[in-house]
Amino acid sequence: MSKGEDTKRTILGKGLSMASTLGLDLVSIGSLAKATNMSKSGLFAHFQSKENLQVEILRHAGDVFAERIVVPALKTQAGIPRIMALVANWIQWTSRLKGGCIFVSASSDFTDRPGKVRDFLLNQQKEWLECLRRIAKSAVTAGDFREDIDCDQFAFDLYSLLLGFHLYHNLLESEETKRRQEKALEQLLNTYRPTSSNS
């Protein structure tokens, strides 16, 4: 790996960490330069604009997310076990760095700010929902879910649940959050499970 790519990776790593705790647009060129012991202009040269920096931080976040959350889950047994693994990994992801999930906060911040950042983020979110949809589909195939369910609806339901956990965990810091999430997940799965007396 060339020197340039190496420092760029370092910058993005620190940038992701800062963006997770402070939010994506509180990561200024100056503060990020200071955090990586670089000059503003030296750091800036890697990205050409702040907008590009933000996009690349998101891209890097996406890589880490895929590697740590999605891929491991896909290696587990299809069906409910895979869903449980995905949820567990996601919760670990959002709990790891203070400030929670960068995608959630960025989605909230950039909804009404057109541009590269918003476009990139939107694609990432669509990929994430597609991922959830596929996992639901595999649960159907595995026989853990009924065949007549709506996989996109499940994606909505599950993501909503995670968003609820996210807010509770980060803002309210209630001790019961984990239990609430588990209960909600159980209820959710029950509405998709094959019923013993199913029509």
Added chain:
Amino acid sequence: MSKGEDTKRTILGKGLSMASTLGLDLVSIGSLAKATNMSKSGLFAHFQSKENLQVEILRHAGDVFAERIVVPALKTQAGIPRIMALVANWIQWTSRLKGGCIFVSASSDFTDRPGKVRDFLLNQQKEWLECLRRIAKSAVTAGDFREDIDCDQFAFDLYSLLLGFHLYHNLLESEETKRRQEKALEQLLNTYRPTSSNS
């Protein structure tokens, strides 16, 4: 009403509008002054600090929220009708101004920024959850919910659903969002309804 209170109200109205679309901390003193045809210092004098301005915008948002979402819902029949009214009002609230719900975005932004703003926001969110809890409780009393349910769990479930709708609606702008939310609400209510063959 004194002149001061009058202009202050105007400022907070415009501030709420801007904060809803741009996010709470992109509302700068300068831009808000320009939007209200005031001088920076003239506007600043009403709040003594930006932190206070942010808190007061949140307080004003809370007042509007109570008046438009909560109070009308509480006037409807207790039970599921009241829940449906609350959800409908909330969705109208988050759809009205571009950028969605200021409380959701602010919660996301201020989770890891200690200070007056975070403290105030946290109290507001607790009040909101308490509101949801009470509405669940009244649904139990009205006989629309089983007696053995956990009202706090219902608050978690319902708020999660709204957060899901919020993200879908604002970022993805999918046409199916409304339908997804309705389906999810129906599923949710079913898990709390008295069952015909209940133990």
Added chain:
DNA sequence: GGAAAAATAGAACGATCGTTCGTGTTTGTC
């Protein structure tokens, strides 16, 4: 209507923002 009080404006502050430019320093290649 005149005096006290409140409200607003204007200029300036140090700080930081994103960005540009010119100049060095380090790196990889022959």
Added chain:
DNA sequence: GACAAACACGAACGATCGTTCTATTTTTCC
């Protein structure tokens, strides 16, 4: 080890940030 390319730095840019003054206008009250 020389040469070109890549990389990093420091200084400076105009702009805007939150905030503090002083001065002037406007409102309020007797």
